[in-house]
Amino acid sequence: MDIVLRATLAFFFVLFVTRIVGRRELASLQPFDLILLVMIGDLVQQGVTQNDFSVTGIVLAGGTIAVLTVIVSYGSFKVPFLRPVIDGEPVIVVQDGQALESNLARNRITLGELLAAARQEGIGSLDRVEWAVLETSGRISFIEKQRD
Amino acid sequence: MAVPQGLTLKHHRDLVDRERRPIVRRVLVGLLAAILVLGLLSVFGQSVRVSAAESPAARLEVSAPSKLRGGIFFQARYRIVAVEEIANATLVLDPDWLEDITLNTVEPSPVGEASRDGRIALELGRIPAGDEHRLYLHFQVNPTALGTRSQDVDLYDGERLLLSLDRDAIVWP
Numbered sequence: 001m002d003i004v005l006r007a008t009l010a011f012f013f014v015l016f017v018t019r020i021v022g023r024r025e026l027a028s029l030q031p032f033d034l035i036l037l038v039m040i041g042d043l044v045q046q047g048v049t050q051n052d053f054s055v056t057g058i059v060l061a062g063g064t065i066a067v068l069t070v071i072v073s074y075g076s077f078k079v080p081f082l083r084p085v086i087d088g089e090p091v092i093v094v095q096d097g098q099a100l101e102s103n104l105a106r107n108r109i110t111l112g113e114l115l116a117a118a119r120q121e122g123i124g125s126l127d128r129v130e131w132a133v134l135e136t137s138g139r140i141s142f143i144e145k146q147r148d
Numbered sequence: 149m150a151v152p153q154g155l156t157l158k159h160h161r162d163l164v165d166r167e168r169r170p171i172v173r174r175v176l177v178g179l180l181a182a183i184l185v186l187g188l189l190s191v192f193g194q195s196v197r198v199s200a201a202e203s204p205a206a207r208l209e210v211s212a213p214s215k216l217r218g219g220i221f222f223q224a225r226y227r228i229v230a231v232e233e234i235a236n237a238t239l240v241l242d243p244d245w246l247e248d249i250t251l252n253t254v255e256p257s258p259v260g261e262a263s264r265d266g267r268i269a270l271e272l273g274r275i276p277a278g279d280e281h282r283l284y285l286h287f288q289v290n291p292t293a294l295g296t297r298s299q300d301v302d303l304y305d306g307e308r309l310l311l312s313l314d315r316d317a318i319v320w321p
Binding site for chain 1: 157161170176177292321
């Protein structure tokens with residue numbers, strides 16, 4: 001029983017942390033972020049399984065995480081008001097070539113980072129962008145202007 | 149210039165009805181930070197707490213963490229100073245000292261061990277007047293341990309109670 005409770009607590013703690021740190025951190029997987037991700041995974045695992053090296057322990061902890069993932073995603077799918085809480089909502093950060101500074105600031109994204117994200121999509125200038133949207137995953141999607 | 153499907157200018161650009169979300173996020177980050185500060189202040193263990201009791205015959209000092217967490221190792225030190233000679237010093241510990249807590253070692257080994265009305269009695273032998281006896285117990289908290297526990301310690305000379313020391317500990321999950 002203990003391991004299921006620990007896995008449940010760890011699941012909701014990680015969900016809580018990923019929701020409060022903001023999308024900027026989720027999108028930027030620099031080498032440091034990758035190492036941090038592995039570190040957090042290791043720390044959480046120790047708290048969940050502790051000294052349990054059994055296959056039963058793997059099944060209970062892994063199964064708990066899997067079932068909770070399905071429940072939370074089903075909850076987000078079925079209950080509209082849960083969606084912003086669990087997944088967040090997109091934010092428009094560029095309209096008609098103009099960066100929306102307040103929306104960028106709110107998500108701690110600099111103009112330089114926005115331009116870098118545009119370059120990664122093969123866009124050299126924001127003048128070519130009709131809309132840019134910070135998605136719930138933390139990635140920025142760009143919709144280019146129609147060419148006449 | 150149509151807005152991308154599924155988005156609205158009011159909600160996704162002007163962020164109407166979303167004004168309070170950054171405040172909520174800051175409050176939640178603040179709460180998390182507050183828990184970390186409590187951790188720094190040893191609210192969740194494992195700084196050592198020293199408890200002492202005295203009688204005309206002896207003085208007992210117990211140094212051990214009173215806030216523990218599942219899995220951690222810790223040491224308890226029992227320092228007995230005999231004011232008068234104690235012919236058969238016996239430390240009697242509450243069972244909670246060992247309930248869901250693994251005892252790794254006892255040094256120096258007691259002369260004898262017994263159960264005294266459900267409590268753990270460690271016979272230490274003779275302590276001459278003015279001498280000091282130090283007993284070290286090293287523990288590890290079992291991962292399933294949880295909650296508060298009584299860790300009282302009594303010092304006897306044979307069957308005669310010399311002094312009592314009240315202690316409590318809490319085990320965080």
